[in-house]
Amino acid sequence: MATYFLLLGALGLLYCSKLYSSILASVGFSVIGYVVTDFLIPRVSPSFVKIGLFGKDLNKPTQPVIPETIGAVASTVYIFIMMFCIPFIFFKEMVTTVGGGHRDLSQTENVNGGLFLHNKLSEFLSGLLCLETTTLIGIADDLFDLRWRHKFLLPAVAAIPLLVVYYVDFGVTYVLIPKFMRKWLNGKTNIDLGSIYYLYMASMSIFCPNSINILAGVNGLEVGQSIVLGVIALLNDILYLSIGPEVSHEAHRLSIILITPFIGVSLALFKWNRWPARVFVGDTYCYFAGMVFAVVGILGHFSKTMLLLFIPQIVNFIYSCPQLFGLVFCPRHRLPKLNEKDGKLYPSRADLIENPPKKVFVPVLYFLHFCKLIDLEFETKDNKTIIKSCSNMTIINLTLVWLGPMREDKLCNNILAIQFITGLLSVGIRHIIGTILFGTDNLHPITSN
């Protein structure tokens, strides 16, 4: 089976190298990435356990010990594959512009061709560099359990090469102003954010890696959500490549080239990490996966569209805030709880009798309960009704509150389905609202997304 895939990949590659299409090459490498990752995981897992990288799966009756940090295999395979990918991606330009560098500066077309090639090459290299640094940070975190304050800003450092290339290549730091606001701003159509825009991109490189790390704890969820994100981003790219203007093609081609092999290695990891998990992915994969989307969003100049895909993660973060900031008691683990009798997961709960919530927040809890955004348990004591406990505030628990207890794999699939639907909807709405707010819909990659 694996050999069959490998053959298919090799054929795809041969085909693409003939046609000089970088997208076909990335599909070929995606298949190779799947095969290699799938081949390596069972073979290297024992070595991970041997050096102490393992963890207990708390949501199983037997709480088996399984290897941890296996996502590092997927990200390393990705990085090596992308190295091999470089000559294929740039084959066409490398052949048509015979050395854009120190040679042949006389011909202007050649200079432009060389410039184009170098733009693309430095973009690609900076993206890869950023991903590799993120992997290194993730491995350090998995090995040494870095503290939050140490690791929080590190992804932004990893993004420096990306921001420099952005500055050199595009330097576009203005955002469009919605039509209805223009009359108050003397008809200006855009506003230049200057260095704030770079701060925004740096924040994105911090947000994306961490947001995948937060929506976690169910077998297959970290990898699953990354695959869903990848698929939606690909659909958006295909939309642009088929009906978008010529000027946006290059950015979305780069996005496809970066995301397709990512989906390849992720699928192999998902095979081993889905319920019942035989490996854990570790922080390395979460950081790496999040950074893939930050890189694509920044280099492809659709960072704002990319953020829309992260709505479930953003909602999860906002929903978690009352517990994270201590308004409601936050137990150490907020994973759903296994009921060994029926094998189903139930929402885990925070005990609010021993740790009552801040008084100011009690009406909010009642309101959230009324809106079915939380599940409260009451107790009557001395004719007074008090809150006994509430379901923990993660969208994993919320899904269980809404849809009832279910087995771990079904829970994961449901969350992924919700994510897929919201993702598709937000991309759709983004194009419709874009047209209404800005007069024209995007599809001009530099100025308007």
Next chain:
Amino acid sequence: MATYFLLLGALGLLYCSKLYSSILASVGFSVIGYVVTDFLIPRVSPSFVKIGLFGKDLNKPTQPVIPETIGAVASTVYIFIMMFCIPFIFFKEMVTTVGGGHRDLSQTENVNGGLFLHNKLSEFLSGLLCLETTTLIGIADDLFDLRWRHKFLLPAVAAIPLLVVYYVDFGVTYVLIPKFMRKWLNGKTNIDLGSIYYLYMASMSIFCPNSINILAGVNGLEVGQSIVLGVIALLNDILYLSIGPEVSHEAHRLSIILITPFIGVSLALFKWNRWPARVFVGDTYCYFAGMVFAVVGILGHFSKTMLLLFIPQIVNFIYSCPQLFGLVFCPRHRLPKLNEKDGKLYPSRADLIENPPKKVFVPVLYFLHFCKLIDLEFETKDNKTIIKSCSNMTIINLTLVWLGPMREDKLCNNILAIQFITGLLSVGIRHIIGTILFGTDNLHPITSN
């Protein structure tokens, strides 16, 4: 003290960012690299021991257990520093060519400026990417003890981005033909090696990392030899920048920018690794350090000069061959042996009675002994003289054979001194012989190194 250095570095940085000189910036970052590495090593070492990264120092009477793989700290600090370095290095070009990319393609000067900036940027990024991948390989090796056949070719994969950028930027694959040979080749002055030249560069990226790994085993030697290599390379760069032609300046400026911060982090590591070692550097540092020189040699277009600096490592490898290829028995460890009475190191020996050498090699052993290139011990049995043992064939043991037993730190210093002198000599001879063989001396970076 540390704060003083930090201040100095910060001042240097401010100064250089004012003058737009990338070399001053790299000196500033070198100081910062020293301070940060020196700050981190004692603080993270316990974490390394905790996850099992430690080793015994065999050449001490008490054989203390000390943290291993600490070189990973130095290489990680280097990589992060170089990220921060990017805007400083390219500040001048970034200011003078306002976005060489998608914008302002109309002005030809601007296009050329942008092209220059992009050349430099993609060179720099590919070098950094290569170094980071090498670090990742080194960490994997230190953690999992990779097998030789698995790790041997990996550095060449790490070098792919470098070779692609070389192809795109220069694509120069011909070498000059010495004057006296030209008459036999119809007066041709150079010969094009084509893809063989890329194979040669890939081999260099395999050779350099491994050669530092082989000349190891004495406290401080791995880091010390890397610092010596760095210093000689810097001297060569300064030579070119002061008396070399304009066309070679850019390459040697890049070399200085990459090597100066490397020396900074290495000095801090040396402080902790020199006799008596408080940390071990691990394979990570050896690979990383070797690759720094491979990167500089390839991107700076003086890979052949760079190889000259590796003469001690090359000699060490050739000298080791009889034992590596089984002509003479090779014990598991070939480190010098500590005599606890006088605290000095003595050459370790291979027992040749139980494991006699290949018969064909016996006269060679006698010859080497005659030339003082090996130390043989004889035994007379039944009126027949046979070889009892020989000193192990590494230049570490050879130094002890030549100069007599000595303490570990003195041994390290002697080897480093020999390396420094041969390095300086070979650079000097290279310039003299270059003039004789090729008619003109190098100093034209693309065609004649």
